[in-house]
Amino acid sequence: MECPKCGSSQVKRLPPSQISPHPGYQCGECGIKMRSSGMLFVYLLTLLIGIAIGAVMVYMLIEEDGGNRPFQAAWLGAAGLIVAGYSVMQIARPVPRPQPKTDEVE
Numbered sequence: 556m557e558c559p560k561c562g563s564s565q566v567k568r569l570p571p572s573q574i575s576p577h578p579g580y581q582c583g584e585c586g587i588k589m590r591s592s593g594m595l596f597v598y599l600l601t602l603l604i605g606i607a608i609g610a611v612m613v614y615m616l617i618e619e620d621g622g623n624r625p626f627q628a629a630w631l632g633a634a635g636l637i638v639a640g641y642s643v644m645q646i647a648r649p650v651p652r653p654q655p656k657t658d659e660v661e
């Protein structure tokens with residue numbers, strides 16, 4: 556794989572994080588972070604779920620005062636927004652270029 560920014564082949568896979576088992580890659584040359592190319596759909600789905608959770612919790616807090624568990628509702632709402640934000644960050648990241656072959660057919 557190659558870095559889309561500086562063209563370096565020093566692209567390392569990032570270790571799994573608490574949020575995602577496939578957090579993506581980082582360039583060892585310029586430090587830019589990239590997402591796994593096959594993860595776009597997963598992040599889009601995560602984004603939708605995060606937004607849905609956040610929206611429901613915000614709605615509950617406003618309309619029902621969080622029911623009888625306002626703190627839990629607020630925490631879940633915040634978690635949903637964090638997950639949504641994380642997904643947006645990942646989607647916005649570039650994808651590493653596949654290693655160019657010397658004599659590429661096609």
Ligand SMILES: [Zn+2]
Nearest residue numbers: 558561582585
């Ligand atoms: Zn780079």
